[in-house]
Amino acid sequence: MGLFADGFKELKKASEPLYKAPKSIQQTIEIMKVAENGIFEVARNRFSKCYRFQDINYTTTNETEQIDIFERYCKFLNSLDVSFKITINNKNKDMEQVRDYVFLQRQDDGYDGFRRIYNDIMEQKIHEGRQGIEQERYLTITIERKNFEEAKAQFATIEASVHKAFGELGAEIVPLSGNERIKVLYDYYHLGDENSFDFDIREAKKVGADFRNDLCNGMIQFYPDYFKDEKKFCRALFIKKYPSSLSDRFLNEITSLPVHSITSIDVVPIPKDMTTKILQKKYLGIESDIIKQQRVRNKNNDFSSEISYNKRIEKKEIEEIMDDVRENDQCLYYVSVTIILMADTKEELDSMTETVETIGKRNSVTIEEHYLKQRESLNTALPIGVRQVETMRTMLTQSLAVLMPFNVQELNDKQGCYYGINQVSKNINIGNRKKLINGNGFVFGVPGSGKSFFCKMEMGNVFLSGNDEIIVIDPMNEYFDIAQTYGGTVVNMSTYTDNYVNPLDMDVWSLDLNDSKGMIREKGEFMLGLCEQCMGESLNSRQKSIIDRCVRKLYIEIARNREKYVPIMSDFYEILMNQPEDEARDIALSLELFVNGSLNIFNHQTNVDVDNRFTVYGIRDLGTELSPITMLVMMESIQNRIIANGKRGIATWLYIDEFHVLLNSEYSAKYLQQLWKKVRKQGGLCTGITQNIVDLLQNYTATTMLANSEFVALLKQANTDSSRMAEVIGVSEAQLRFVTNTSSGMGLMKCGNVVIPFDNTIEKGTDLYNLYNTNIHEKIAMEKKKNAEQQ
Template sequence: MPLNGNERLKVLYDYYHLGDEGSFDFDIKKAKKVGADFKNDLCNGMVKYFPDHFEDESKYCKALFIKKYPSSLSDRFINEITSLPVHSITSIDVVPVPKDLTTKVLQKKYLGIESDIIKQQRVRNKNNDFSTEISYAKRTEKKEIEAIMDDVRENDQCLFFVGVTIILMAESKKELESVCETVETIGKRNSCTIDTHYLKQREALNTALPIGVRQVETMRTLLTQSLAVLMPFNVQELNDSTGNYYGINQISKNVNIGNRKKLINGNGFVFGVPGSGKSFFCKMEMGSVFLSGDDEIIVIDPMNEYFDIAQTYGGTVVNMSTYTDNYVNPLEMDVWSLDPNDSKGMIREKGEFMLGLCEQCIGDSLNSRQKSIIDRCVRKMYIDIARGREKYIPVMSDFYDILMEQPEDEAKDIALSLELFVNGSLNIFNHQTNVDVDNRFTVYGIRDLGTELSPITMLVMMESIQNRIVENGQKGKATWLYIDEFHVLLNSEYSAKYLQQLWKKVRKQGGLCTGITQNVVDLLQNYTATTMLANSEFVALLKQANTDSSKMAEVIGVSEAQLRFVTNTASGMGLIKCGSVVIPFDNQISKDTDLYRLYNTNIHEKIAEQKKREAKFAD
């Protein structure tokens, strides 16, 4: 992409101050106002030029160029050179030739060959040699120029003058010679001759740097299809100006920085078979989000895997279970803002939520009579509070009492189904909320709930979290919501629809939802989940089974070539779709770091680490 003035100066500064790139502090607009010159801010103190190399204060450099091109060249050639672990500048100078001039040049060349053939035949005829054909060299040259002319006419090929200049840098003369030998070897392997700009080192450097000059004449003509193989842009990059770290690009080896807030829809999914690194990936993102701003993070954790990271960052851990002291009231609402006409729609939203909650408690789909009774009771409960002088936040027992007052038998049946969760042994939601929701990092652990409480708890958590997202949105803060074992919520029609509405609503309040699950096939069996996935701009694919990866290709448009990055791959590696960019990433870090030990969820590695610490302490 084009560089502006400041970006060009940054490239120059990076070259002249190798190893100190981060100290660049120059604004061309400010300098122009005060009449300052950029030369003293950018250049180093000394540059020495020699016939075959040049030196400055900190490095040895050599300018090379492609002298001879083969008849065919791999499109990986330039990428192979630029991917070497050395500091280098590769400049591809292209000058297009007008189409009419291209035709004239080719015709002139063709006529020249025809003239040479006629002269050759005349000489042979003069020597009474009437049977010998023209020479092999001229026959080949004629076929080549005819093929090029056909290509230009039929395939709309264009002619270009092309020159490739390569600047290699090293810390010593010996290292520089080794690097140059490596590059020349790559050229020979591709039948390409790479030579040194002898006595032209200064001019070659000026040509390679982005200052808009060409001081060396090493150009030759290439057609469009031949020029295409010299383009190094065979890889997409994820390089937003601000955002989160998402590992290393497997192809270009550059750092991936993505900003989900800039996407049309920042919601996303993380897929991967067990052990592929889903939790590790999400913890890395959580850490980046937490440390880079004031956004809030909320995690629904069915396996209690995120307690350690919450405690490390000073967050709140809410371990929901039948013996918990942490309570969340599903009926909590800003009752002081209620009015009898429900002008803000708060009661309607709460009524829809209670339909899902009651369905989970009953264990079967609600019929129309049951839905009407539940909606009536919810409206009566909150409207009575809105009309009353003293406001109070209701709990489940208040809703239970109103159900028992209704004349219909269905109301008694609904109340009986709720009794276990209101007055019975699973009454953890019949209390006022006592959770510290003001913390920036909150984890809801629901591993110990059991099969009866788990679906209900998920709904209650989502309702409480949605209220928190709305509250944060009013304050101008973003909320990152992570839902592990996402497929659990899809077992119920109401919970799936509730999630779908949440996926649509929270975007307007600055919420970013992330679903974490294993098998893509299971998710795609649910139509609601399929639409949620299709509308998610961010998807991380870690190791996938073959059936899952093929299904994923249909949904998000991953090509067959890209599928190899999620099939039989190592843990922590895969594909990221961020908007229109799809890139292979490597999110692995050293196992000897504290960060790895914090984010790791491998129980066997944790046990081995614990034994290692105990043995070290015993010594």
Template structure:
């Protein structure tokens, strides 16, 4: 039985930071080695690769079509047999490029005053919208292999299945190069100075330049419940409690706030054989409780065959989960949701966190701050491929699918116990 417990503990065990007490800002970045192909070594024998995927807008589809999409997404999740992280990044949008795309061009043909009026309206709408913030979605795969070549071959195998699954969803999946992954981290660390990134991995090897110097900021200070970062302050939150039922609009509402934020769903699949052993163990435990309860009643001359409501409900729930795993191709996962929020000062940060808390409470969830673990929580949330905090809980496939990174209509499902 101890071996069984050890296997479960090993699956959801968080990785240790590379540096217990970083001596520089560079050492807070949890990356050992990088490659032009986009594969990063994040710990000894651990490699990660990130893919950008496009949003799927099906809000106007019929209910049957939405149900079909939900089932396809469940199949997509079931196809993963390795650790992965889904990230939604609210980053600064290049407003000059946006204006160049949407503004009307002046032509000196007598109608420029009308064009000026239209452009003024467009400018107002841009400012009223998401305040210059655009959203990108990534999925980061983390695997364990002996060396880089084995990791590269394994990623090629995984990609074949991933491209097929995302194509069925109607989403475009694009592998990110090493430079593109560094650009994402640079834009986070140097928020507001995104145009300063000009690092190239190939040139860096020739000149001996450390990539950490090119993407990190010059100062960062971690406090128990927040951190300071070059004129910005931030905080990492995590979902502490989930309701029995949760709408898939919750994750969309959480990530669609017009603030600079990074939200990640860390997922660790549990092997099917281990899942069934765990469920059978819980079921036998409930049966044992029922027998003990009946014996206690018999000793008290109470010969009723009824069992308590709480025990009866536990048995019903575990039977439902076992049926889903056996008959409906459900899988079990360890899941954790973390969120970095950024602000200009502490007052704005508290206001944003109150809004996040309000959204969570409205959905029956509870969020909390990663106390005394802000550095580890930041590295966990960013699309690097590491997980250094212990905030995971079990979910079945449909429960995980409700935390959908796509913009979807209202739908509810039941969470695993």
């Protein structure tokens, strides 16, 4: 655009390099001073600060949501009145280090075969993704101030608006400290040797060391169209010519290439008053030219009313810009895009350059090499805060926003469980639920969508990777096989069971007459609920007092007794019968069925190994009478286990399959709601597993629990009310397309603020697949095949 050829020269002018003819590698690094708080002095009275910001889901949203993000991004661009640089850094990712914290370590406990299968799955998925590439995004702001203190105050003011703008976009942004900024530069200069970084600004100041000595590498050579150092060949490119319209996917096409690269967008805002003044001056100049042209034609007896084509186009362009600036809150900017490509060989570098140029041609963008400006281009592209190349052109806000730096979120916690791969980026998902505000979660999926498989994969990962405990409430008895495989305990609750759980079980050896630990009080509350359930009606105040008295009498007698013993329900029954009140006998009568009657499975000492790391409670064969009581007893036992584990510093993962079954009971629903609220403080992580989310949303209690859950996995769902689902879970309606028509094992996952489409499928026929698979037809076919091979 030639409209502004004679204006804004000071704004457009590139900064002069600190050293015109560098005599050492250190002098090629354009930084004068560094501070611990991350502020760099890059030239006299010129300071910069860098921020790392999180990616957001832009690619996976629909057109309406993309327009909304686009408009918010435009608002952010308009809010900045200082020079800034947006950098997308495809940095090196040490895959050996990734394997160290992702892979399950051998423990020689008999389960290393399963750990090897998990590791093989992750290794395969790592190779399918962008091997060795990790993407980070930076915002570098540069300001001019008289001294460091003024610059510090100005950055504090700018940060407030930046945090607000990125908060509206849904992207977290954090300022980088001085050491972190130097680490970013160090990772570039020492590609492949990032772990050798050992520098601290404070320590360097004490001994008077120059940070450049630690930052730079041993050798760097600049050629007209590329440069190389000890380990890599690099080339600086820039966008020379833009089309009249550009796709918002263009920048992502370049940055998504599986290559090491740095892509920087340098932006210099043009003040509005200056913009208006120059636009008016240009417009008057064009009008004057048109009048002169008309006079010349009239003098030559050419009375044509049409002005020349060129002047007509010029006038139309400047009128459109003036309208945009005045009516659509558009601002003018000087913009340049610099791309640094890195490769191991010159041939590979040439191939990458050709690929990038081809992407440009496909989008009608001319991308060229920075001839004889490779060093200046490198300093411009790095998130230092300088610009030393003259490749800028004018753009309006919307044109600049088309260079969209957002793509899709990644789940990449340093330690956690494997959750398949990201369907968009193909990178593996590693999530740590313990790092969330609360680790509670839900897994939804229609029958056959793979929700049980998903949960078993997580259970196996948790069991094989540490010492956390796993408890499963299993209404369909389908988790018995995994518990038995991992040496767990199966508690099959039914009228014919020989697995017993004592509801009055307690650490009686820790009891004292004053109940200083509140153990008797807690057991009293539980027994109130149990008796109320047995009586089938609400307790009055007299009945509550009698029950509380009997519970206290029961345990205080035990506390006094030197030879401690664990009471059972018949002991409580006898104390009730000995009370003088008629209400006590009514309560005892309601308990008789469960003490001396046919449903007396809770009138025994606990004989199951509840200390096991993997416990499954099977409740499929419970009758209607026994089911509510069993739920209460089971929940009490589980809660006591969670509390005990919390005191030992061990996390407890509680899985509740067919979650809607427990919600049908008022008492178990209330118990679960309380558990969801307080289990975080005791180191517990609850997971509800059920089918259709819409059914759950009809229950107020369940909706509250879902809203308080930071982890949600959505596998295939029926085509129902997507807007309600999106609102409660906190995902966009467009993202729900990943759960409406999808294959088994694939869906959408929300882990904290990160929402990603995942693919958790694994190869059929492996031992892990055979163990976790719940498809009855596949199991029958596999059994027939196995029998045929044995014959």
